[in-house]
Ligand SMILES: Cc1cc2nc3c(=O)[nH]c(=O)nc-3n(C[C@H](O)[C@H](O)[C@H](O)COP(=O)(O)OP(=O)(O)OC[C@H]3O[C@@H](n4cnc5c(N)ncnc54)[C@H](O)[C@@H]3O)c2cc1C
């Protein structure tokens with residue numbers, strides 16, 4: 001049985017959902033130890049100890065770990081990996097920042113963005129924007145893995161009773177410092193955990209139009225809001241709304257694509273949604289090839305009408 | 311200060327990849343290949359820094375087959391000063407790429423090393439971070455904006471919740487995100503000039519790097535396809551469908 005170490009993503013207020021999927025993936029390999037690194041992170045360690053499937057929590061409490069700087073956290077993880085066979089992190093922006101740095105310190109090739117665990121060293125992962133699925137086997141002595149959140153069920157947040165142990169690491173590497181963050185406080189569901197997503201594309205014209213057309217529908221449905229790259233590049237919405245190969249990967253119950261053509265890079269981020277609905281005035285738009293329900297119509301009349309009739 | 315940029319030759323982003331019937335990989339015969347889009351952004355950023363006088367010389371590196379010379383010529387036409395092809399027909403994984411690039415960096419001593427955040431073929435998103443680890447230098451991944459300030463570079467990063475700013479000691483590794491800049495097209499005169507710029511050819515062995523893959527690809531298959539859906543005639547029908555789904 002393997003011993004796995006997972007990195008817990010948190011914002012000092014709560015454990016991020018993506019971590020729960022990582023625990024499910026790690027449990028398929030073996031026993032799960034969870035590392036909580038942060039500054040004043042005792043409450044997060046307690047929260048982690050309650051997650052079903054976690055057998056031990058390591059708490060590294062140090063100002064150097066406050067903002068999840070890869071330069072400081074990767075050496076801590078690499079040191080701890082002396083006692084573990086596999087390291088797993090979520091394939092979120094922060095997980096993707098830290099994990100390859102750990103892999104290189106261990107002289108291991110990371111297996112990125114796994115979709116399934118096929119055996120102790122065998123996994124599937126998407127390549128070419130999900131247009132191909134590779135089954136890969138690691139030949140390294142230790143595994144370093146990032147996990148696609150939408151591909152694994154979330155572990156139960158309660159029911160566990162793991163012990164919490166303090167660990168310390170090398171601390172501040174003196175290479176990088178955190179200056180600040182512009183994090184939007186969302187009143188609506190986060191994209192990666194939303195049950196319904198309303199997404200807008202280039203057709204929405206500008207930020208005001210995006211807001212006046214997409215937001216009322218999202219409000220009606222209690223949905224998260226996403227966007228295509230074109231809509232983000234044009235400044236209709238912030239960068240973290242982007243769904244796709246190089247943005248967020250989502251798989252809600254219902255994904256409503258409005259004025260989005262359906263480029264492969266966009267489909268890569270949403271084609272595992274349970275039901276896809278597309279509204280586009282071009283009946284040839286590629287989005288209709290993956291949509292379960294399609295409406296060929298001008299969005300500027302269809303969406304307000306839809307809002308009114310819901 | 312020198313800048314080192316990494317450019318990979320990949321299947322053009324406009325081409326739909328086709329899985330080979332024998333499951334051995336994606337078919338790359340007779341298809342359009344281009345510079346990885348994130349690497350165009352890396353080259354553009356280096357060229358802008360040179361235009362601002364922050365960077366004095368730009369070196370582009372590619373690890374790949376002989377044909378990757380075309381990709382390097384594109385980089386030279388965009389404004390890179392000289393290029394190094396580390397030639398091999400083998401698949402080189404991010405860890406080995408990072409080791410080779412470190413070898414180049416040890417010789418060239420650049421102040422900034424810029425890679426794409428992700429190669430759109432293997433979708434690994436690893437090389438820049440690995441390079442930073444091997445060099446024991448800081449990393450500004452998923453860069454949205456960067457400013458060199460004396461001995462530091464301030465990097466605004468695209469993260470899940472929005473944007474984050476970090477300050478890194480130089481030399482530093484940067485990986486580019488989509489909004490960092492909009493890459494230029496090379497002009498015809500610059501394409502002509504690029505033909506005369508120096509392009510050196512090396513091998514992985516010159517850097518003492520073993521490129522033997524650590525990951526075995528057992529098979530490559532098509533993703534599950536979605537069954538064809540239905541078109542509704544009007545909004546009323548759509549509302550009915552939404553109600554049936556229980557979302558309205
Ligand atoms: C390296 C790289 C990475 C990328 N990563 C991503 C990614 O992660 N996510 C992503 O989304 N894209 C990504 N892209 C971009 C992608 O290739 C497409 O350019 C982008 O998805 C197009 O966005 P869009 O569908 O909004 O715009 P368009 O393709 O311009 O489509 C607009 C659509 O709106 C329809 N329309 C116009 N007016 C109306 C109207 N009045 N009513 C109804 N419909 C209307 C049109 O028929 C059209 O289908 C990436 C590209 C590259 C090169």
Ligand SMILES: Nc1ncnc2c1ncn2[C@@H]1O[C@H](COP(=O)(O)O)[C@@H](O)[C@H]1O
Nearest residue numbers: 316317373425426428429434435436437
């Ligand atoms: N063979 C290669 N030659 C040059 N640069 C590469 C190569 N492979 C990866 N890179 C660089 O590393 C980035 C990230 O690639 P990856 O980690 O494979 O997703 C790319 O955008 C390139 O800048």
